[in-house]
Amino acid sequence: MENFLWTKDEIEGKIDYNHNVEDFVKNNTWHNLFASTKWILSNPAEEIYDFYKEYMANPSRQILNRTVSNVQKIHDLGCGGGRHTYFFSELGYDVTGSDLSTNAIEYTEQELVRRNLKARLVKCPMTELPFEDGEFDVTISRAVINHSTLQEMKRVIFEVARTTKKGGIFMVTVSSDRASDFRRGTEVVKDLSYIPASGPEEGLIHTFFTGANAAALLEPFFIIDKVFLAEHPSLITADGCTDPDEYFGSEYVIIGIRR
Numbered sequence: 001m002e003n004f005l006w007t008k009d010e011i012e013g014k015i016d017y018n019h020n021v022e023d024f025v026k027n028n029t030w031h032n033l034f035a036s037t038k039w040i041l042s043n044p045a046e047e048i049y050d051f052y053k054e055y056m057a058n059p060s061r062q063i064l065n066r067t068v069s070n071v072q073k074i075h076d077l078g079c080g081g082g083r084h085t086y087f088f089s090e091l092g093y094d095v096t097g098s099d100l101s102t103n104a105i106e107y108t109e110q111e112l113v114r115r116n117l118k119a120r121l122v123k124c125p126m127t128e129l130p131f132e133d134g135e136f137d138v139t140i141s142r143a144v145i146n147h148s149t150l151q152e153m154k155r156v157i158f159e160v161a162r163t164t165k166k167g168g169i170f171m172v173t174v175s176s177d178r179a180s181d182f183r184r185g186t187e188v189v190k191d192l193s194y195i196p197a198s199g200p201e202e203g204l205i206h207t208f209f210t211g212a213n214a215a216a217l218l219e220p221f222f223i224i225d226k227v228f229l230a231e232h233p234s235l236i237t238a239d240g241c242t243d244p245d246e247y248f249g250s251e252y253v254i255i256g257i258r259r
């Protein structure tokens with residue numbers, strides 16, 4: 001299903017994106033932020049908790065009758081400090097957390113032991129997922145994939161589609177064009193991608209979406225069940241919080257069912 005974001009070739013996997021993992025590592029400011037625990041949150045984000053309640057807590061609820069009925073395997077893509085990996089592991093799911101940052105993976109590894117929880121952790125770039133086709137019932141990814149160009153994001157969507165089983169659910173967030181950092185810093189692609197010149201995410205590319213663009217990003221592979229805004233008065237609510245007068249976080253939450 002082609003649309004204004006995807007060509008037929010791209011839907012078939014012929015996506016022109018940056019394959020250089022070194023660049024991802026070099027530009028991943030979150031890796032540096034995770035050198036300190038002040039940027040690591042432990043409670044699940046509200047939208048993940050709401051997603052769990054609505055889509056997973058009641059196994060008899062099958063959205064549009066098209067979702068997998070018995071969710072077992074969950075992929076937390078870009079797990080960071082692991083808060084959603086712990087959340088789903090504690091609930092008894094078979095969880096895989098993946099992230100490019102060794103600091104994030106090592107922290108999560110230690111924390112799993114401390115909490116007496118089990119999960120598989122994999123260090124990998126989001127554009128090259130080392131998982132089987134249809135391996136996961138559910139993939140979640142919060143505040144991760146928009147830290148890249150549109151072409152890289154398409155490659156991530158392609159990989160998530162490949163590794164999420166038919167009828168499986170994908171819950172993802174992307175930056176919205178209502179966020180305070182939209183159009184701040186260096187413009188890489190007009191009205192789309194920007195590199196902030198200050199703040200904790202300085203130097204890290206961000207791609208921003210309208211609701212329609214956000215839906216179009218998943219549409220070739222996922223039936224769109226929901227698109228809504230999640231807005232936060234600061235980047236993070238731990239001690240490392242940025243000034244709420246200067247920062248307003250706004251993300252689209254997109255929930256899709258694998259076609």
Ligand SMILES: C[S@@+](CC[C@H](N)C(=O)[O-])C[C@H]1O[C@@H](n2cnc3c(N)ncnc32)[C@H](O)[C@@H]1O
Nearest residue numbers: 024030078079080099100101125126142143144
């Ligand atoms: C803002 S943090 C979000 C962490 C977690 N999802 C949460 O909600 O707490 C972004 C995460 O994306 C990861 N990340 C950034 N670029 C990545 C890439 N190219 N491949 C895999 N992970 C990446 C970072 O290492 C970081 O852990």
